[in-house]
Amino acid sequence: AGPKVDEADPVAKSLGYKDDTHTVDDKKFPKHATTQTCSNCQLFQGGPKDALGGCALFAGKQVAGTGWCSAWTKKT
Ligand code: SF4
Numbered sequence: 001a002g003p004k005v006d007e008a009d010p011v012a013k014s015l016g017y018k019d020d021t022h023t024v025d026d027k028k029f030p031k032h033a034t035t036q037t038c039s040n041c042q043l044f045q046g047g048p049k050d051a052l053g054g055c056a057l058f059a060g061k062q063v064a065g066t067g068w069c070s071a072w073t074k075k076t
Pocket residue numbers: 017037038039041042043044045054055056057063067068069070071072073
């Protein structure tokens with residue numbers, strides 16, 4: 001557990017993190033797709049339906065299941 005990452009946090013900003021994958025700027029991140037979310041990212045430490053979960057890139061914090069960042073990697 002832990003507090004949710006703030007989009008304005010410097011690490012979040014550098015990764016282009018957003019709480020809602022639908023708010024990501026596709027011009028800035030051409031590989032982004034709205035089907036990509038934290039909940040289906042390899043680095044997400046929560047379950048597929050969890051609203052919040054840990055992320056390997058944000059120690060001690062949680063990201064939104066609906067979120068996204070530029071380090072998104074398809075869960076295998
Ligand atoms: Fe979400 Fe994955 Fe980025 Fe972590 S690495 S913030 S789980 S998209």
